[in-house]
Amino acid sequence: MKKTLLRKYAKLIAVKGINVQKGQDVIVTADLDQPEFVKMVVEECYRAGAGKVTVDWDYQPLTKLHIRHRSVKTLSTVEKWEEEKFQYYVDKLPCRIYLISEDPDGLNGINQTKMAKGQQARYKVLKPYRDKIEGKYQWCIAAVPGKAWAKKVFPELKVSQAVEKLWQTILYTSRVDEEKDAVENWISHNTDVHSKCDYLNSLDIEELEYSASNGTNLKVGLIPGSQFCGGSEKTLGGVEYNPNIPSEECFISPMKGKAEGIVYSSKPLSYQGQLIENFNIRFENGKAVEYHAEKNEELLGKLITMDENAAYLGECALVPYDSPISNSGILFYNTLFDENAACHLALGRGFIESIKNYPDYTLEQIQEMGVNDSMVHEDFMIGTPDLSIIAHCRDGKSVQIYKDGNWAI
Numbered sequence: 001m002k003k004t005l006l007r008k009y010a011k012l013i014a015v016k017g018i019n020v021q022k023g024q025d026v027i028v029t030a031d032l033d034q035p036e037f038v039k040m041v042v043e044e045c046y047r048a049g050a051g052k053v054t055v056d057w058d059y060q061p062l063t064k065l066h067i068r069h070r071s072v073k074t075l076s077t078v079e080k081w082e083e084e085k086f087q088y089y090v091d092k093l094p095c096r097i098y099l100i101s102e103d104p105d106g107l108n109g110i111n112q113t114k115m116a117k118g119q120q121a122r123y124k125v126l127k128p129y130r131d132k133i134e135g136k137y138q139w140c141i142a143a144v145p146g147k148a149w150a151k152k153v154f155p156e157l158k159v160s161q162a163v164e165k166l167w168q169t170i171l172y173t174s175r176v177d178e179e180k181d182a183v184e185n186w187i188s189h190n191t192d193v194h195s196k197c198d199y200l201n202s203l204d205i206e207e208l209e210y211s212a213s214n215g216t217n218l219k220v221g222l223i224p225g226s227q228f229c230g231g232s233e234k235t236l237g238g239v240e241y242n243p244n245i246p247s248e249e250c251f252i253s254p255m256k257g258k259a260e261g262i263v264y265s266s267k268p269l270s271y272q273g274q275l276i277e278n279f280n281i282r283f284e285n286g287k288a289v290e291y292h293a294e295k296n297e298e299l300l301g302k303l304i305t306m307d308e309n310a311a312y313l314g315e316c317a318l319v320p321y322d323s324p325i326s327n328s329g330i331l332f333y334n335t336l337f338d339e340n341a342a343c344h345l346a347l348g349r350g351f352i353e354s355i356k357n358y359p360d361y362t363l364e365q366i367q368e369m370g371v372n373d374s375m376v377h378e379d380f381m382i383g384t385p386d387l388s389i390i391a392h393c394r395d396g397k398s399v400q401i402y403k404d405g406n407w408a409i
Contacts (some may be wrong), residue, residue, distance in 0.1 A: 001167040005178060009142075009171060012182040012245065014048045017140030019094035019241045022049035025094035029056045033101040033146035043057075044072035060273060061108035067110050075118025078125040082345065086129035089137075095241075096139040100226075101146035104333035107273025115272065116302050122231075123307070123375040131363055135352050136274060138241035140214075143170050143336055152333050158378050173246045173325050173337065186232075186242065193231035199252050199409060200228040200318075200391075203399055207258075207392040208316055210343075212384045214264045218283065220316055220345075221258025223370040224394075225357045228252045228318075236359045246325065248340040251317035253350030255370040257286035259313055263345065267338045267381040269300075275333065276300045287311045288347065303347060309374040315346035321383055321405030342383025343402070347375035 026045045042053045150162035175185040210218040231248040262282040269276040277291035288311040293300045304311045326341040350371035389402035400408045
């Protein structure tokens with residue numbers, strides 16, 4: 001891949017992704033797949049004015065070894081130095097960049113129960129720190145090719161060709177090209193997404209009704225005074241950033257406890273380094289009460305029961321079936337991309353920015369309004385070529401906002 005294009009992408013992540021401020025610290029979390037690109041990102045962060053950039057390396061095979069050989073007690077323990085690291089996050093509010101490239105099947109065969117118990121125990125200790133930084137810092141999730149991931153997406157190609165092809169696709173869907181400035185591309189894209197959110201918010205929607213020929217028949221209630229968001233967001237301090245590159249969605253957090261019916265997945269869900277395929281979930285009083293999957297049904301159950309609120313919805317996201325990622329015809333086996341190819345829902349934690357004037361409220365007040373709180377937030381895709389979404393508004397009118405999988409507005 002041309003270094004000029006990779007440099008554009010790195011600059012986009014630093015300048016438009018996290019929008020690092022002068023003197024601000026940055027933490028980059030990355031797998032070992034693309035060290036040269038990680039170096040570019042670090043360099044662009046410094047060019048943008050970062051005070052200190054730290055890279056945390058991750059490696060799936062080590063994660064698998066740790067889960068296999070450590071006891072549940074050890075997996076559950078949060079060491080003192082780890083708490084001190086989270087206190088640093090609270091004190092310094094560093095930007096966070098997550099460069100994902102993991103193998104979609106990289107954690108096949110692990111003890112799911114053992115891993116879940118460790119995560120649940122650690123979450124209880126770390127949650128107070130997470131709550132203190134909610135909405136206060138910039139973060140961005142972007143992707144780089146890993147060899148195993150690339151081969152999964154393009155199995156017919158040699159590894160080197162698959163990696164190159166995945167690079168091309170990542171850059172295309174991230175609006176990075178040779179002719180135009182990537183930052184300017186994203187300014188234009190953000191404007192378009194914001195205009196759609198403004199229209200949706202003008203409707204004052206009380207309930208979204210989903211239906212499709214695959215059996216999806218679901219009604220989801222929205223919170224009074226909530227709002228659709230998408231594209232760039234702002235921290236509580238007013239700094240604009242783009243949390244996902246790429247991103248095509250307009251999203252909102254629904255009212256906890258207001259979901260009735262059944263929904264069918266339209267793409268596999270990559271969760272904990274494994275794929276959950278061809279599944280459906282039935283909701284009653286907002287809670288997932290029944291689920292089935294052709295592959296990894298047990299893992300889906302682990303997700304839904306990670307904590308007392310993991311079975312409730314945290315997000316409803318609208319993405320047209322006619323979108324750059326969908327039109328690529330590629331199944332990425334990666335939620336960052338597949339969620340931006342189709343409408344999706346998320347189990348677990350909701351977003352504080354879904355409440356209008358959210359900086360005026362405490363986190364506790366926002367959760368009391370109906371925004372779900374959970375240790376997980378996992379998107380799963382439900383968009384199909386015939387998906388219909390009808391918005392039932394608080395003034396009594398109904399508006400079809402999606403027809404045949406695309407915007408009807």
